[in-house]
Amino acid sequence: MPPPRTKHRPLLLATTFLSLLLLLSLLSAAHRAFAVADDDGHRARVLLAGDGERNADADHAAAVDRHCAGTLHRDVCVSTLSTIPNLAQKPLRDVISVVVGRAASAVRASSSNCTSYLLRPRQLRMRDRLALSDCLELFGHTLDLLGKAAAELSAGNSTAEESVAGVQTVLSAAMTNQYTCLDGFAGPSASEDGRVRPYIQGRIYHVAHLVSNSLAMVRRLPQRQRGRSLRANEPLEGYGRVRRGFPSWVSASDRRRLQQQGGGGGVAADVVVAKDGSGKFTTVSEAVAAAPNNSETRYVIYIKAGGYFENVEVGSEKTNIMFVGDGMWKTVIKASRNVVDNSTTFRSATLAVVGTGFLARDITVENAAGPSKHQAVALRVNADLSAFYRCSFAGYQDTLYAHSLRQFYRDCDIYGTVDFIFGDAAVVLQNCNLYARRPDPNQKNVFTAQGREDPNQNTGIAIQGCKVAAAADLVPVQANFSSYLGRPWKTYSRTVFMQSKIDSLIHPRGWLEWNGSFALDTLYYAEYMNRGDGANTSARVSWPGYHVLTDATDAANFTVLNFVQGDLWLNSSSFPYILGLS
Structure with missing residues (x-):
């Protein structure tokens, strides 16, 4: 028998239906709550990520500002560093390495540019071709120098003073090379139509500015201070x-x-050069060509007494070469290239030395072009760690081109007229005789013309314990010509005369302008404890950059120990x- 019907069943169904509706409502609310929560979490994650990116951007911008502080070319610095990933986390050495690498890439682009111009079918004057060839050679040297800087920076020797000094030295030379390239298009025989230099100078300046910024950063690397006199x-x-x-x-x-x-006869030479055929070679160039490349040991070339009429180049691959002669004016290397006859100043050298570790003793190097031929170099040195002892260098304008890197001259005689010791090396001349010759009419004698372009280059000319005097041909007519210690070839020219004997030929003003007020407030010229009739500083120039040093500590900055x-x-x-x- 079926169960009896009851009157409460409709109420039960209604209650069940309402319960289901409530449950569905709760589930829907829960779903919406979870959805909202998930959406809020997503938004939170997005906001956190955005904050992180903004913080990273801020850190990157702060790092750019920090590293570019003190650079001379801030716009180049900012554009360079802005593209370096994780800049804020990189140590300073790594940042400098990146900038050096960018400079190397720019050098390769500049080299390609000059090569394409040199190979164009249009007519180029001989001087322009030579200048472009100089540029290509200098770019090759620059890549070597930048490679050395990168290697030193990657070594991680962050506190060694010699490490920092070495980086400064090669970067200073790399910059000098760029301006030397451009200098080749100036002078009496340079192209007058102005088509060559404007075509190449933009890329070259870019390289120079990258290197300049690197030098500014290098100065902030920690290093051991010598601080000794x-x-x-x-x-x-x-x-x-x-x-x-x-x-x-x-x-x-x-x-x-x-x-x-x-003489050199007592030296154990690796090879002998003799004009009379008694040696292995009759020319110096042949002996240099036969020398081993990239030698780590000393290779001695003994050059017997005689006149060797040739232009000699000791290339960058010829390292640790030593020339030994039979004495000043006994062993003589002589030539006469000059700017008037279409050479560049860089290419005019009778002896050009690029190979690291070059030494020479007891020889004479002469450029016999004469005073009317303008720039005519006897010796050009862009070799690091090079030294000369008991040598003489004779010419007129631009006799000794101390181009770049570290150099030392001891007991040497140097003869010339206009700017006859010049360049942008870090060079010390010690116990040398500096002789002004008789110049052409209306010319002035200027002993030095230093070529520092940037205040962060560690370059300059230091003359210590030397004699500044008139050569025999100038003495009778000395009153007819003015002679000066130096003039500023480039913006940050730096020259110091110290503990030297300065004769009466030097004008009371001491120093000469290059062109109006150019560089007078940026140069650094100094005199310290000199003696002689021309050493009185009471009537010297009053330029902002001229100094009379009285503190031995200041003078000690330009000694062999500290300067080179x-x-x-x-x-x-x-x-x-x-x-x-x-």
């Missing part, structure tokens, strides 16, 4: 007394070679030198 007899830790000492880059065997008395780090390399040369002040 060595006297002649003061012992230098690790090297003993320096009265008859040598910088450490000169080996003991080289020291013996360089200190031997008399001579304690690290001269010892192997066997040439005598004084590390500090005498």
Whole structure:
């Protein structure tokens, strides 16, 4: 029998239906709640990511500002660093390495540009072709220098003073190379239509500006400060007394070679050059060509007495070469290239030295072009760690082209008229005789024309313990010509005369303008404890950049020890030198 019907069943169904509706409503609300929560979480994640990106951008911008502070070409710096990933996390050395790498890429582009122009069928004047060839050579040297800088920076030796000084040295030279390229298009025989230099200079300036920014950053690398003013007899830790000492880059065997008395006959030479056929070669160029490439040991070329009429180049691959002659004016290398006859100044050198570690002793190098031929170089040196002892260099305008890198001259005689010691090396001349010759009518004698383009280059000319005098041909007519210690070839020209004997030929003003007020407030010219009739500083120029030094600490910045780090390399040369002040 079926269960009895009841009157409460409709109510039960209604209650069940309402319960289902409530459950569905709760589920729907829960779904909406989870959806909203998920959407809010997504938005939160997006907001957090956006904040992170904004923070990263801010950190990157702050790093750009920090690294570009103090650079001379900020727009180039900002555009360069803005594209470096994770800049804020990179140490300064790595940042500089990136900029150096960008400079190398720019050099390759500039080289390609010059090559394409040189190969164009249009007529180029001989001087322009030579200038473009100079540029290509200089670009090749620049890539080598930038490679050395990158290697030193990647070594991670962040506190060693010699490491930082080495980077400054090669970067300074890399910059000098760019301006030397452009200098080749100036002068009496340069192209008058102006088509060559404007075509190439934009890329070259870009390289120079990248290198300039690198130099500014390098100055902020931590380094050990020497801060010492060595006297002649003061012992230098690790090297003993320096009265008859040598910088450490000169080996003991080289020291013996360089200190031997008399001619080169007593030197154990690897090869002999003799005009009379008694040696293996009759020309110096043949002997250089036969020398080993990239030698890590000293290779000695003995050049017997005689006149060798040739232009000699010691290329970058010819490292650690040494020339030994039979004495000044006995062994003579002589030529006469000059700017008037369509050479560039860079290419005019009788002897051009590029290979690192070059030494020379007891020889004369002469450019016999004469005063009317304008720029005519006897010796050009763009070789690092190069030294010359008991040598003479004779010419008129631009005799000694101390082009770049670290150089040292001891007991040498230098003859010339206009700007006859010039260039942008870090160079110390010690115990040398500097002789002004008789110039052409209406010319003035100027002993130095230093070529520093950037305040962060560690370059300049330091003349210590030398004699500044008139040559025999000038003495009778000395009153007819004015002679000056120097003039500013480039914006940050830097030259110091210290502890030297300055004769009466020097004009009371001491220094000469280059062109009006150019560089007078940016140059650095100084005199320290000089003597002689021309050493009185009371009537000297009043330029902002001229200084009379009275503090030995200031003068010590331009000694062999501090200016060319001579304690690290001269010892192997066997040439005598004084590390500090005498």
